[in-house]
Amino acid sequence: xxxxxxxxxxxxxxxxxxxxxxxxxxxxxxxxxxxxxxxxxxxxxxxxxxxxxxxxxxxxxxxxxxxxxxxxxxxxxxxxxxxxxxxxxxxxxxxxxxxxxxxxxxxxxxxxxxxxxxxxxxxxxxxxxxxxxxxxxxxxxxxxxxxxxxxxxxxxxxxxxxxxxxxxxxxxxxxxxxxxxxxxxxxxxxxxxxxxxxxxxxxxxxxxxxxxxxxxxxxxxxxxxxxxxxxxxxxxxxxxxxxxxxxxxxxxxxxxxxxxxxxxxxxxxxxxxxxxxxxxxxxxxxxxxxxxxxxxxxxxxxxxxxxxxxxxxxxxxxxxxxxxxxxxxxxxxxxxxxxxxxxxxxxxxxxxxxxxxxxxx
Numbered sequence: 529x530x531x532x533x534x535x536x537x538x539x540x541x542x543x544x545x546x547x548x549x550x551x552x553x554x555x556x557x558x559x560x561x562x563x564x565x566x567x568x569x570x571x572x573x574x575x576x577x578x579x580x581x582x583x584x585x586x587x588x589x590x591x592x593x594x595x596x597x598x599x600x601x602x603x604x605x606x607x608x609x610x611x612x613x614x615x616x617x618x619x620x621x622x623x624x625x626x627x628x629x630x631x632x633x634x635x636x637x638x639x640x641x642x643x644x645x646x647x648x649x650x651x652x653x654x655x656x657x658x659x660x661x662x663x664x665x666x667x668x669x670x671x672x673x674x675x676x677x678x679x680x681x682x683x684x685x686x687x688x689x690x691x692x693x694x695x696x697x698x699x700x701x702x703x704x705x706x707x708x709x710x711x712x713x714x715x716x717x718x719x720x721x722x723x724x725x726x727x728x729x730x731x732x733x734x735x736x737x738x739x740x741x742x743x744x745x746x747x748x749x750x751x752x753x754x755x756x757x758x759x760x761x762x763x764x765x766x767x768x769x770x771x772x773x774x775x776x777x778x779x780x781x782x783x784x785x786x787x788x789x790x791x792x793x794x795x796x797x798x799x800x801x802x803x804x805x806x807x808x809x810x811x812x813x814x815x816x817x818x819x820x821x822x823x824x825x826x827x828x829x830x831x832x833x834x835x836x837x838x839x840x841x842x843x844x845x846x847x848x849x850x851x852x853x854x855x856x857x858x859x860x861x862x863x864x865x866x867x868x869x870x871x872x873x874x875x876x877x878x879x880x881x882x883x884x885x886x887x888x889x
Contacts, residue, residue: 689794751771755772
């Protein structure tokens with residue numbers, strides 16, 4: 529039998545804590561407004577979002593987390609608190625690959641919280657254009673998946689864009705087969721983004737052999753199409769399924785557990801060092817034997833950990849390539865600064881695409 533007196537005491541304590549939490553959050557919001565006032569008095573009109581500051585706060589909170597709430601819950605709570613406080617200073621506008629319900633929208637919400645003003649864009653190119661023109665403060669674009677590798681369209685946009693990378697988001701991707709049909713045997717075609725189809729290829733081969741697979745612009749668009757066509761299904765997120773009134777036929781159908789997509793946040797200027805950063809480069813080499821080896825050699829000699837190397841056609845000539853490199857460290861700090869100087873001497877082109885905080889874990 530429940531001890532009502534003890535239960536009443538615990539609930540009274542919770543009520544008191546809720547009041548204290550509200551008081552403290554309100555005080556944090558007031559201080560955020562004070563920060564904005566000080567910056568405006570100093571002549572700053574747009575430098576209110578500080579990704580390096582947010583990452584430092586998140587890392588400290590995760591390090592000091594005593595439980596029982598898991599780190600993921602603490603991270604979500606503080607993201608939303610920071611988002612609400614930032615909106616008091618200046619609401620951010622953020623473009624993402626639409627329509628609503630895409631994984632890119634989920635990544636944007638993870639990075640900026642629900643108080644940012646998110647707007648869907650029709651393509652990755654459109655996201656870059658919106659940020660370049662100043663129409664939007666930031667953009668969120670997919671760059672690589674742990675199963676299917678890089679998103680070439682995003683890399684190609686960096687070749688001609690002056691934008692910088694200001695942050696990264698890693699999002700666990702769960703794909704679901706959703707439909708208005710109630711039986712999987714009634715499905716005659718499956719819509720999804722090319723990455724969604726590729727990441728679920730084995731499951732589709734096993735459970736829906738011979739069923740037509742149709743590539744569309746996004747998983748959310750796939751869900752929209754599946755609402756209108758009898759016998760169709762979509763590979764999409766649970767959020768997209770709920771948005772378009774689709775039921776699950778199968779959940780978690782990605783071929784590899786832990787399937788994760790990395791997204792980049794793009795803006796006008798990269799943040800200063802935090803002590804735990806990553807740098808992305810675009811680099812080309814002279815066409816000569818051993819050229820790539822000489823380009824990369826300074827990284828190893830200076831003890832720098834390279835985490836990614838991808839090649840894309842440079843569009844400057846047939847069979848000429850540009851290389852995209854990620855390494856740990858900030859371009860403004862040693863030893864990365866010295867390594868980059870040596871790499872410039874061996875390259876025909878070297879552009880730092882951005883130094884930005886690593887994902888807080």
